[in-house]
Amino acid sequence: MKLPSFAVIGAGNGGQAMAAHLSLMGFSVNLYNRTYEKLIQILNNGGIYLEGPTNGFGEINKITDDIEEAISNVDIIMVTIPASGHSDIAYEMLPYLKSGQIIVLNPGRTFGAIEFYNIIIKRNDIDVTISETDTFIYACRSNNGVAKIYRIKDVVSLAAIPSWRTNYVVNLLNLAYTQIIPAENVLVTSLNNIGSIFHPTPTLLNSARIETTDGNFQYYLEGISPSVAKILERIDKERIAVAHALGVNAVTALDWLKETYGSHGDNLYEAIQDTDAYRGLSAPKTLECRYIFEDVPMSLVPISSIGKQLGIPTHTIDSVIHLASCMHEKNYWKIGRTAQKLGLEGKSADEIRNIACGVKEEITVA
Amino acid sequence: MKLPSFAVIGAGNGGQAMAAHLSLMGFSVNLYNRTYEKLIQILNNGGIYLEGPTNGFGEINKITDDIEEAISNVDIIMVTIPASGHSDIAYEMLPYLKSGQIIVLNPGRTFGAIEFYNIIIKRNDIDVTISETDTFIYACRSNNGVAKIYRIKDVVSLAAIPSWRTNYVVNLLNLAYTQIIPAENVLVTSLNNIGSIFHPTPTLLNSARIETTDGNFQYYLEGISPSVAKILERIDKERIAVAHALGVNAVTALDWLKETYGSHGDNLYEAIQDTDAYRGLSAPKTLECRYIFEDVPMSLVPISSIGKQLGIPTHTIDSVIHLASCMHEKNYWKIGRTAQKLGLEGKSADEIRNIACGVKEEITVA
Numbered sequence: 001m002k003l004p005s006f007a008v009i010g011a012g013n014g015g016q017a018m019a020a021h022l023s024l025m026g027f028s029v030n031l032y033n034r035t036y037e038k039l040i041q042i043l044n045n046g047g048i049y050l051e052g053p054t055n056g057f058g059e060i061n062k063i064t065d066d067i068e069e070a071i072s073n074v075d076i077i078m079v080t081i082p083a084s085g086h087s088d089i090a091y092e093m094l095p096y097l098k099s100g101q102i103i104v105l106n107p108g109r110t111f112g113a114i115e116f117y118n119i120i121i122k123r124n125d126i127d128v129t130i131s132e133t134d135t136f137i138y139a140c141r142s143n144n145g146v147a148k149i150y151r152i153k154d155v156v157s158l159a160a161i162p163s164w165r166t167n168y169v170v171n172l173l174n175l176a177y178t179q180i181i182p183a184e185n186v187l188v189t190s191l192n193n194i195g196s197i198f199h200p201t202p203t204l205l206n207s208a209r210i211e212t213t214d215g216n217f218q219y220y221l222e223g224i225s226p227s228v229a230k231i232l233e234r235i236d237k238e239r240i241a242v243a244h245a246l247g248v249n250a251v252t253a254l255d256w257l258k259e260t261y262g263s264h265g266d267n268l269y270e271a272i273q274d275t276d277a278y279r280g281l282s283a284p285k286t287l288e289c290r291y292i293f294e295d296v297p298m299s300l301v302p303i304s305s306i307g308k309q310l311g312i313p314t315h316t317i318d319s320v321i322h323l324a325s326c327m328h329e330k331n332y333w334k335i336g337r338t339a340q341k342l343g344l345e346g347k348s349a350d351e352i353r354n355i356a357c358g359v360k361e362e363i364t365v366a
Numbered sequence: 367m368k369l370p371s372f373a374v375i376g377a378g379n380g381g382q383a384m385a386a387h388l389s390l391m392g393f394s395v396n397l398y399n400r401t402y403e404k405l406i407q408i409l410n411n412g413g414i415y416l417e418g419p420t421n422g423f424g425e426i427n428k429i430t431d432d433i434e435e436a437i438s439n440v441d442i443i444m445v446t447i448p449a450s451g452h453s454d455i456a457y458e459m460l461p462y463l464k465s466g467q468i469i470v471l472n473p474g475r476t477f478g479a480i481e482f483y484n485i486i487i488k489r490n491d492i493d494v495t496i497s498e499t500d501t502f503i504y505a506c507r508s509n510n511g512v513a514k515i516y517r518i519k520d521v522v523s524l525a526a527i528p529s530w531r532t533n534y535v536v537n538l539l540n541l542a543y544t545q546i547i548p549a550e551n552v553l554v555t556s557l558n559n560i561g562s563i564f565h566p567t568p569t570l571l572n573s574a575r576i577e578t579t580d581g582n583f584q585y586y587l588e589g590i591s592p593s594v595a596k597i598l599e600r601i602d603k604e605r606i607a608v609a610h611a612l613g614v615n616a617v618t619a620l621d622w623l624k625e626t627y628g629s630h631g632d633n634l635y636e637a638i639q640d641t642d643a644y645r646g647l648s649a650p651k652t653l654e655c656r657y658i659f660e661d662v663p664m665s666l667v668p669i670s671s672i673g674k675q676l677g678i679p680t681h682t683i684d685s686v687i688h689l690a691s692c693m694h695e696k697n698y699w700k701i702g703r704t705a706q707k708l709g710l711e712g713k714s715a716d717e718i719r720n721i722a723c724g725v726k727e728e729i730t731v732a
Contacts, residue, residue: 205572208589231693322682323571
């Protein structure tokens, strides 16, 4: 049997680690990055050095800033760029996609697969499967052709549109990652996006500290104090309520810590303090970071926007979106994934579920 | 001419400094505190030691936790407790007030005088004048009968209800404080409450840092980073807009720094960094501090509530109120000075101005 070939889209921390790891596992891998500078050292070396669970040099098949070259003739396209770039990269890929290809958003944040799907279906001459994970599989750092994987998550959920293709995608990916399991649909992966809880709000509530210390404090252990954790719990409740309205039994942040890291605690603050994996993790060095520019528009805005449509109040999420918008002098409501932009405006929970599952609307003939 | 006698209500940082200073200036001063413990050392000494512009021992006439004893037979009642206690203390004073007495809220925060006035007029058998300043006159610290005044502000504005008594109150207070000048009405003092800008938001946006360092950083110089300052500028714009809707030409926080401290800068961040008076000022040691429990309900809530009524959006202020409520697990919207609680619900800007000025409604006879 021929192994599937991969393209990794984005040579950031995650993309370099993934490309090197896939290569060392024996897969053919192309690596794409929009800016050429990030690729120069990798091009000079012909691949990426990896430290971590696997050590070695991962040779890369094609290292390119040309999207056509990157994705032509590969089976699986692993997107590792920030979700704020999903829409742009979808349009860039669009002319070069071929039937049978699989796109995986690692992760989709909230409603990434739906956003991507809406763009890909403009090509009605091809049949491509779009899917998203609920979280990124690695904890890793990469720099100029040297990647380090600190940890591979035990379990990563994935769902495809249409949802009946999820098992097919999971089976293929299991050739590389046995950690990937199927989720019911992309609403489940999107609403279990735990970054929506742990990324934007602690960053906002430590904004002066980040700016005046260059992030020189422990993000989780010092940045999430009892009061910050109380605000996170409120945001988590709002996320869970929106998920519930969509028929998704999302896992709470507290249970997620217990399940993912075996942490103990009666509340979020205690469980975070009890999470060994968070020891030594520093804050972002600046406020121009993914925790804001990705997670506010691509995680919090869609939860809030769909919440409003379904009558679920999200005052705490809205407050964080608004303050982050003031801070960055950007309107994240406008930039973000709203119901309207996702093509979900005015849809009921059932209709949204059908769209997420890829159910074609029935044409009723009177 | 007999000098007016004073009662200082509240033996906190400000109250102890004020009582000692007034005494050293030759006035008769009573000192009241709700909890007796704070008074024990002062009672043992018979007064308060003062360091600062005047050094010496300020003898206190009556040192008491009995409000009747404190305010009977004094001319001027100086209230120095947090604004969150104004309503309670007004009700406690109510039975013992006498015609001709003057009450000064130091400061009123936002709409303190209106709140107090609404309570005091329940005694229609007496004529008491209620007034408020826009800021507290001292920068000071006090501890157990030893007060230290770092600085006396150059200018403090005061307004009374009714507004035509403002000059009378200012003239009397000028016997002690030449710094006090008349403001047009209590809307001016209330909407120039600069604590609404500098207190709650930087505290909220440094909440984890306060909790994990016990406030061991410079509140203004490190706690108000460029991004935090951008959020403060938005809040300031909302305050100015609400003031404008009420016909008040409020001073911006930037101009206030320039006028008060001679600071330079093109924006709030630069001006704060240029303010020598802020050098060395630490953050609150805990989040259970006046900057939240006083300024959120007594400064931000009334600005927002009146803003809503007049059609002025205050999204940034609202976000801070909401997040502070989550953090303290209190509903500051409910605790705070809303239009409804202030008896201003449904009133137009002109009607609010009339109430603030003490204009009696005309009875139109058809």
